[in-house]
Amino acid sequence: MKQNSLVLYGRKELKWTAKEILPLEHGEVLVKTSAGSISIGAELPQYLETDKTEKSPNYPKETGYESYGEIIDIGAGVDKLKKGDKVVAFYGHKDYGIIQEHKAIPVPVDLDPTDALLIILSCDAAKGVLKLNPDIDDKVLVTGMGTMGLLTVYFLKEYMNVQHIDVVEPNPSRGNLARRLGAQHVFTETSACPRDEYQYGLECSGKKEAFHCLQTSLVAEAVLCILSDGNKDIFDLNPEFYEKELTIIGSSDGWDYRKHAQWYFEHVRSRGSILNEIFELKIGEEDLIRCFEDLGEGNVSPLKVLVEYRE
Structure with missing residues (x-):
């Protein structure tokens, strides 16, 4: 063979x-x-x-x-x-x-292969969210609604139960899917994001413009997690990073794929999914x-x- x-x-x-x-x-x-x-x-x-x-x-x-x-x-x-x-x-x-x-x-044998395949990136997204550990009432901004960004929104809503999730995404269809997954507001341009508004941010776009937007939109002493691969743009720090004394953390790979799968598979099977x-x-x-x-x-x-x- x-x-x-x-x-x-x-x-x-x-x-x-x-x-x-x-x-x-x-x-x-x-x-x-x-x-x-x-x-x-x-x-x-x-x-x-x-x-x-x-x-x-x-x-x-x-x-x-x-x-x-x-x-x-x-x-x-x-x-x-x-x-x-x-x-x-x-x-x-x-x-x-x-x-x-x-x-x-x-x-599980009855799980659709598409839902099964997303377990890897779902766990990768979850690791970044768990590092931030936002409370239910915190405001969170996520930039980039590619696969990683959408899975981040899903985990924030379904596992962490965060009520206020905003996203930055210029593509209308991706923005619509983000809304259906739990995003409250979708900004098609970074200039539309409010300043000094969010306790946490997650960068999933790989774009330096989005990274700059997060620094502007976070409140003082907020925390920003980079989930994008770093394979597109080179990021640099805004004056706001120093003025607000922000914290940046990185996240790579999943926290525990098998343990995450226990929640993810059961959640998808019992509640359905549009993922x-x-x-x-x-x-x-x-x-x-x-x-x-x-x-x-x-x-x-x-x-x-x-x-x-x-x-």
């Missing part, structure tokens, strides 16, 4: 590569991929070689990190998972993945390279891409 992987060999140079799947080692499971996704904010800058965090990228480079599938084989020492279990994992654009059991996130609307484009695995080309050329601009794999 062969594993097919989508590999980046240079700027805009994607190729499928195949290699034999080796026997499983102790603690490993073999997953047959059913669905995956393109996380555009993270993957497109790598594809275009515009990622500010990688001045000299190394190739070849594996692509993707969000995968959903079924366990079809288990190695010795695997005691919590079994064949037939559905899991989310981090192995990316591959038709089969070999992972350690403890790195697989078990998924799967984040997947604005659906393709087959055979269309992955062409999709990256279209994204890179600006022919399409979805929030997130669902990739379906052949049975």
